[in-house]
Amino acid sequence: MPETREPQTRKPDAQRSRADILAVARAEFVEHGLSGARVDAIAEKTATTKRMIYYYFGSKEGLYSAVLEQAYADIRSTEATLELRQLDPLAALRRLIEFTFDYEDSHPDFVRLIAIENIHQAAYLTRLTTIRNVNADAIASLDEILSRGLREGVFARECSAVDIHLMISGLCFYRVSNRHTFGAIFGCDLSVTEMRKRHKAMIVETIVGYVRSGPMS
């Protein structure tokens, strides 16, 4: 409504409507979880109506699934722009960790969504077959870095890409996902700039240190 916008050439607003709903829904699900979210609340914040939500997504759960799918697609497509193969193994590993840290740090919504999906035991993610392939790439990429590093003698430890991925994710995800309870218990705010910088460096060093040191360090 802020500016007159004539209907683009042909297609009405289907894409726009869908995208609008998705964005609003994402915020609502992130804020209240799947059961806590209200379709009415989503509809109200939308340019369309509640009816349209069902028209496009079939059900609250269908909408949630779409939100989830989009969230995963987003991170993986961003990740794909990293071009890690062009860096030497150490730089590539650092960059991957830093990217993970930065992405989760700057997308607490994404983190919350994953946490919510875990509460539901990944029931919805499991049904999204599109996701799996995309993620195989992420692991393949990390695997390539690790074996290149080993070959070149930069890394000393032979380790599984999935294991390293697990650790990177754990370290980066937890400080976002659990910042509220952590803050409540230890009386600190993990999102403070100074802490964020320190933790980023710490995590990089921890993982890099692990990979570079020999198995019986």
Next chain:
Amino acid sequence: MPETREPQTRKPDAQRSRADILAVARAEFVEHGLSGARVDAIAEKTATTKRMIYYYFGSKEGLYSAVLEQAYADIRSTEATLELRQLDPLAALRRLIEFTFDYEDSHPDFVRLIAIENIHQAAYLTRLTTIRNVNADAIASLDEILSRGLREGVFARECSAVDIHLMISGLCFYRVSNRHTFGAIFGCDLSVTEMRKRHKAMIVETIVGYVRSGPMS
């Protein structure tokens, strides 16, 4: 009803009712989250009735808070039995990490509850004043280990107990909290014995390695 009914000493029964409700509620909240849990479902699985839930806990949220409080009390009381001060710093740090790993691995309910509470931005935990003191101890204990290690020359890096705690928690918590999405995406089951052992060793080695190596490793 025709049976003799001696004037039951009141308290015992009340205690049992309360405990019964708490146990059932915990299972329900863990399974479905706060908004997903149903008071009706809890009442049905209880020996008592719905009215009693309100009598004892006032509301669904009151019940949830009580469950949360109990969960934290449990872990901290277990943690207190570790007697880390009697071990040398390296052994103490290992033991603390292993304990954390084992506790979260064997208490996925607890992990889920914390994840749920984070979805609600720790709103309920924040109000539980009993919790904070208890946790100061945990940090004090880790801090003692770290400074002792530094003093004795076993550890090379000066670092904050809260930071190390954050990393230990992140690594141990994530593999339980996110095992569903992780499993769905990478097609693996993190709870398999062989993986659990490997990850436990890996996490210990990672943290210990970080602490023992110098800051410019």
Next chain:
Amino acid sequence: MPETREPQTRKPDAQRSRADILAVARAEFVEHGLSGARVDAIAEKTATTKRMIYYYFGSKEGLYSAVLEQAYADIRSTEATLELRQLDPLAALRRLIEFTFDYEDSHPDFVRLIAIENIHQAAYLTRLTTIRNVNADAIASLDEILSRGLREGVFARECSAVDIHLMISGLCFYRVSNRHTFGAIFGCDLSVTEMRKRHKAMIVETIVGYVRSGPMS
């Protein structure tokens, strides 16, 4: 509300509420079918609320099932008072036919309900296990009449009770169930007293005639 009625001894009104809902629901289902019936409409005509319908019957379909069950229980319990065994075979058969005719003629609601259930391919009746035993009796009773008649030489044709039951039901049911289309097409009203009498006699005579005549009449 027409007279003050103090709450009977103990139990509140559960039985009363249930029965009230059932009666109203029956009328609504009979009038509009299962899909055409409105829970709101039922609730409005009830002393209770819509919420109570779900409290007692769980769903619209649950309510419909209960209505169906009661309808079948009613006819069979009425049928059971016929005491056909005390009559000679011919009289017993006549009486059974007349009873069927009269019951369906005076209970068009019941007839409609069965027709509705057939539209749903007996999906709900099939799940009502209570019904089956009750109906075995009806066939056993008719079977007894037929074989007694054969033995005594009053009937000449050996025929299955289920077949005879099918014919009796068909003749009695159809003139009620299809009276609307029949009336519309042939411009007559099957419920007129004079016709009812004639048809009742005709049906009795038709069936009795069939049973008494030899197989190659």
Next chain:
Amino acid sequence: MPETREPQTRKPDAQRSRADILAVARAEFVEHGLSGARVDAIAEKTATTKRMIYYYFGSKEGLYSAVLEQAYADIRSTEATLELRQLDPLAALRRLIEFTFDYEDSHPDFVRLIAIENIHQAAYLTRLTTIRNVNADAIASLDEILSRGLREGVFARECSAVDIHLMISGLCFYRVSNRHTFGAIFGCDLSVTEMRKRHKAMIVETIVGYVRSGPMS
């Protein structure tokens, strides 16, 4: 769309669309009844769109009426090919009964449609003025058989064509319309070949027996 599109003679397509919609609608109404049928479901199974349904038939009820009209037209046009006048009265009566039996047995859809229309108290049929004339013929035809039979001494009972029609219809219709509840209650399948044959013979014999026997049999 780049294909050559000759100015299609309009009517043909329109006719086909209409016929397509009618066929799909008939299946849907037969399956779910008038209220249970979904316009969306019909549209989906159609080559055309929902808008066309409204274009051609005005409303869901208009569509239903059209389906009903067509169904009646079908049976009567088939019936007209019987040429009963060329047979002797007994053969003609047998043939009419057998035809009725066979038609309803092989057109359960038609039977269901009539049953559905009766649920709605023939409200839609009543408005279809085309139907009535057509049916006068059916009765006239049966009347001719009955009076010819009486005259020739083959039949002994003077009876109304409408009454006999009622009985034939009742016997043939019921075993199709009520086969679901009947099957559920008596645990049998009325459509089994062996039973169908037996019942066909039985019904013929029952009606013929009635007509041929004297009034005080």
Next chain:
DNA sequence: TATGAATGAGATTTCATTCAT
């Protein structure tokens, strides 16, 4: 302390129908 019935407010979902093109 205990209980079964009851409930109002609001949640999700459905459906016949129409609009803009």
Next chain:
DNA sequence: TATGAATGAAATCTCATTCAT
């Protein structure tokens, strides 16, 4: 003649909570 998007009204159902006893 045709279409895909859109919709208001109303349907079914749910839920935390309380009342009467």
